[in-house]
Amino acid sequence: MSTNQALFERAQRVIPGGVNSPVRAFRAVGGTPRFITRAQGAYLWDAEEKRYTDYIGSWGPMILGHGHPAVLDAVQRAAAEGLSFGAPTEREIELAEAILAQVPSMEQLRLVSSGTEAGMSALRLARGATGRSKIVKFEGCYHGHADALLVKAGSGLATFGHPTSAGVPPEVAQHTIVLPYNDVAALEAAFDAHSRQLACVMIEPIAGNMNFVRAGVPFMKRLRELCSRDGTLLVFDEVMTGFRVALGGAQAVYRGLIPGFQPDMSVFGKVIGGGMPLAAFGGKKDVMSQLAPLGPVYQAGTLSGNPVATACGLATLREIARPDFFEALAQRTRALVQGLSAAAREADVPFCGDSEGGMFGFFFARALPQDYGAVMATDKERFNRFFHAMLDRGVYLAPALYEAGFVSAAHTEADIDATVASAREAFA
Ligand SMILES: *Cc1c(COP(=O)(O)O)cnc(C)c1O
Numbered sequence: 001m002s003t004n005q006a007l008f009e010r011a012q013r014v015i016p017g018g019v020n021s022p023v024r025a026f027r028a029v030g031g032t033p034r035f036i037t038r039a040q041g042a043y044l045w046d047a048e049e050k051r052y053t054d055y056i057g058s059w060g061p062m063i064l065g066h067g068h069p070a071v072l073d074a075v076q077r078a079a080a081e082g083l084s085f086g087a088p089t090e091r092e093i094e095l096a097e098a099i100l101a102q103v104p105s106m107e108q109l110r111l112v113s114s115g116t117e118a119g120m121s122a123l124r125l126a127r128g129a130t131g132r133s134k135i136v137k138f139e140g141c142y143h144g145h146a147d148a149l150l151v152k153a154g155s156g157l158a159t160f161g162h163p164t165s166a167g168v169p170p171e172v173a174q175h176t177i178v179l180p181y182n183d184v185a186a187l188e189a190a191f192d193a194h195s196r197q198l199a200c201v202m203i204e205p206i207a208g209n210m211n212f213v214r215a216g217v218p219f220m221k222r223l224r225e226l227c228s229r230d231g232t233l234l235v236f237d238e239v240m241t242g243f244r245v246a247l248g249g250a251q252a253v254y255r256g257l258i259p260g261f262q263p264d265m266s267v268f269g270k271v272i273g274g275g276m277p278l279a280a281f282g283g284k285k286d287v288m289s290q291l292a293p294l295g296p297v298y299q300a301g302t303l304s305g306n307p308v309a310t311a312c313g314l315a316t317l318r319e320i321a322r323p324d325f326f327e328a329l330a331q332r333t334r335a336l337v338q339g340l341s342a343a344a345r346e347a348d349v350p351f352c353g354d355s356e357g358g359m360f361g362f363f364f365a366r367a368l369p370q371d372y373g374a375v376m377a378t379d380k381e382r383f384n385r386f387f388h389a390m391l392d393r394g395v396y397l398a399p400a401l402y403e404a405g406f407v408s409a410a411h412t413e414a415d416i417d418a419t420v421a422s423a424r425e426a427f428a
Contacts (some may be wrong), residue, residue: 212361
């Protein structure tokens with residue numbers, strides 16, 4: 001049996017940092033990443049056969065838990081029929097129909113293979129459709145690692161303290177305006193300064209790459225008004241929140257708070273692929289028809305709409321569309337956050353948390369942060385100690401305080417209770 005440490009050393013010889021995505025490396029919290037050998041339901045097992053209750057869920061996609069029988073069956077059948085055709089299939093239509101049925105702001109979508117690709121394509125389309133270059137994004141929001149969006153992003157970058165990435169030419173980044181999240185005055189100033197020059201505003205409506213921060217309702221309302229006034233496309237990055245915080249995504253949550261609310265374009269990933277590489281971007285027909293082969297905006301992909309990935313996504317969406325699915329998931333997620341908060345209170349540890357649907361966040365702070373600066377000001381040292389105390393007790397939380405957490409349908413009340421009991425020991 002290889003140990004996690006032996007595997008990590010071997011990995012570092014052939015893969016930079018030993019990982020294929022930076023935050024997996026545990027650099028923020030220190031220690032050795034766990035090399036996972038298998039997963040079932042709410043649990044992961046590492047190379048040393050230690051079991052963990054999984055609150056990462058592959059960073060969001062595994063909303064049904066691992067190894068759901070209907071999903072595995074769909075994937076196995078699809079694989080037997082062919083891994084990739086590079087030609088259209090009926091299943092792509094079915095998946096597009098299933099997504100569009102839950103997202104009334106979109107009339108059409110295109111399937112791609114990753115959230116990064118979807119965000120990058122949405123951005124190009126927004127620029128092509130408006131004939132404008134400038135874009136707005138918010139500090140602490142992550143939209144994948146396309147050059148123009150890798151400007152003061154959160155997630156792994158925040159972890160490593162890089163304000164931006166090397167290798168992004170200033171000429172590319174200069175069209176990206178970065179504003180503080182939830183700051184109405186800064187938003188108004190940016191729209192005034194760049195009147196009718198902004199192609200789009202891209203936002204995580206509930207930000208999950210600076211832990212868990214909601215866009216306030218007055219902020220979202222004003223954002224919608226300014227975009228409509230100036231002909232700027234409002235792009236919701238729902239790669240994390242889509243089919244996760246509610247069946248209709250974060251936009252359904254905001255539609256409940258702001259009557260008639262709709263973004264102009266949306267980006268999805270993670271849950272819609274159910275654990276396979278699949279993502280999508282979409283909007284109204286007039287914008288989407290600017291894409292090749294109909295229009296002048298080029299976008300393509302060898303594996304886009306892959307038959308196995310679409311089967312996995314479809315099976316996942318079918319399961320989560322069952323009545324009461326989200327109510328039950330939200331209830332368990334709330335129970336987790338309330339349990340952790342109560343345990344922290346008993347130990348007199350400053351702590352607060354929030355959740356929506358099956359997505360949650362918590363902070364070692366007295367009040368919920370409203371922007372990236374406030375997230376950065378929470379107690380990182382305490383978070384790191386808590387992370388390791390929980391990991392030792394078999395609870396797998398995101399290895400950085402800038403990440404949201406996820407509960408799946410496979411997590412039982414007993415799992416939540418056991419996690420809260422572990423947290424009680426950790427806080428003490
Ligand atoms: C994960 C994520 C992305 C990037 O998706 P990948 O599939 O990792 O490329 C983009 N935006 C948000 C909000 C995300 O959470």
